[in-house]
Amino acid sequence: MTNKTIAITMGDPAGIGPEIILKALGKGELAGSRAVVIGCLATLRRIQALSITPPVELKAIKQVAEAVFAPGVVNVIDVPLADPAALKPGEVQPMAGDLAYRCIERACELAMANEVQAIATAPLNKEALHAAGHLYPGHTELLAKLTNSRDYAMVLYTDRLKVIHVTTHIALRKFLDTLNRQRVETVIGMADTFLRRVGYSAPRIAVAGVNPHAGEHGLFGDEEIKIVGPAIEEMKRQGIDAYGPCPPDTVYLQAYEGKYDMVVAMYHDQGHIPLKLLGFYDGVNITAGLPFIRTSADHGTAFDIAWTGQAKSESMEISIKLALELA
Template sequence: MKPIIAITMGDAAGIGPEIIVKALSHPDIYEVCRPLVVGDTGTLERAAAISSRDAMKIRPIEGVAEALFQHGIIDCINLKLLPDAVPYGQLSAAAGNAAFHYIAKAVELAKSGEVQAICTAPLNKEALHKGGHLYPGHTEILAKLTETEDFSMMLSTGRLKVIHLTTHVGLIKAVELITPERTYKVLKLADQVLRAAGNNHPRIALCGINPHAGENGLFGNGEEEEKLVPAVEKARMEGMDVYGPAPADTLFYRAMRGDFDIVVACYHDQGHAPIKVLGIEDGVNITVGLKGGIIRTSVDHGTAFDIAGKGIADEKSMLEAIRSAVELAPKQTV
């Protein structure tokens, strides 16, 4: 059967509601999955109006069992967290709080098996904090709600996959957090997720921390030898095909050429920049390693407050995120 995908609405002041409505106006989405939104019906109706999707009917429901899953009708589990229309493009504590609770509800549905995957629209971290939820982003929220310790962020496009040792921390803190244990765990997650997707021999490339991967001690203070090499050796002993640590500036090119199936980045910008150069609209953010096998995908862009409410946001990344959720969701036979 087609998997049920819970799509969280994200920050109501941003483009999330708009790109959801636009994405669900594509009939082919309903051919591969059964989508429903966790959010606020009033906000979705406003998004439909500003994006010229007035023909789409927003249908409030209480639970998954009430959903119709018909093209032209957007089923929305209406949490009623936004009393009034949230101004577009402005930080809102109410929108930040609501965005958190949309995620919490989706996780609840995934844990109970009522949905097979979660796809998230963007939230605003500052609004999230104003709403009382002090998390760096989606990945950390999902890890907390699922009681997951060993997780990582993976970015994917048609040409490149990247998984991270660290994400939403400053650069100095990131280097501090990288340990042989963390490096090994992420190498193993990379191997597992690709094998689960049907790749029986994943080729993994690990970036160095310093320029030229330290160049045999010329740059840095031996971080590669201390924090990365022991993990690579352990992974290889277990049969994983790992290359590196090697200079990041050449690894991404080689991965795009086809030498590797996935690149392990040491910190946020090292992994994000190459993906976003390829095109923000094509990128998908995937949380890897959540307990219970919960699948979560997301657009690889932010709330875009500067264009929110103008009806011009591109839904391409949301479409790709939904399709990735379908691809990774556990298959049902009954």
């Protein structure tokens, strides 16, 4: 698939991350792929002992150059838990949140040094992350901080629907108070750059409105008139094929059916709900604007089924494949 190498971070070890990583790498076309897992080796061994994942050799390595890429082998750079034996599956624990943070930190170091060319992340738990003293809303903001990235955005990616967000983990009231033309212009530009980077020669970008029916000429709100519309016009002047403001209740279906290549969503749920409805199991989360490619399974830690064998690995598999392809 590629001669580049990617890092896969474990995420919260008390969730389904360790299980879906081993399932993804243990069989099929990803077996033997150029991937190095960053996580707690003892936890991966505990998962193996449950016989809920394909049998593989867990090869402990200290640096990427030591990795052996062969079917049946999973290379692991050990980032140990403070007390691996005390980890409880399916529970919020500070040491699990700290482990998730340290895995991301180590993967970023490898990517910034070009030892790996992309990162695929398993889900972390925001409550556990905060309990460990790492006060970030999620992966996106953490990665931006670790890489000193100023302009970044969350992309949700499937074959038929792609969404980029103006804002994500922010209260709706604060979103309305802080929405501004410059940010909308920036995200439209990032959408165009991202799509060209992944192979679209002439991207068509739809920009969702803020209000019902995109405000209906000011009847239901004026953000489209004062902010979103002028931002679209400016980006058109810069040569970007942007459309809108589009009514949010129809634009995602139009993109899904092929009219647009990507939708710019104004806030978290406006973009997440349609994509998860149409592509829950094959959706991938990508952070645009970082100095390297980052993909992620587009779901949470699923504490209710952690370490039971019930977790589906499709989204993790797709995120790993996409990281390898885009690297």
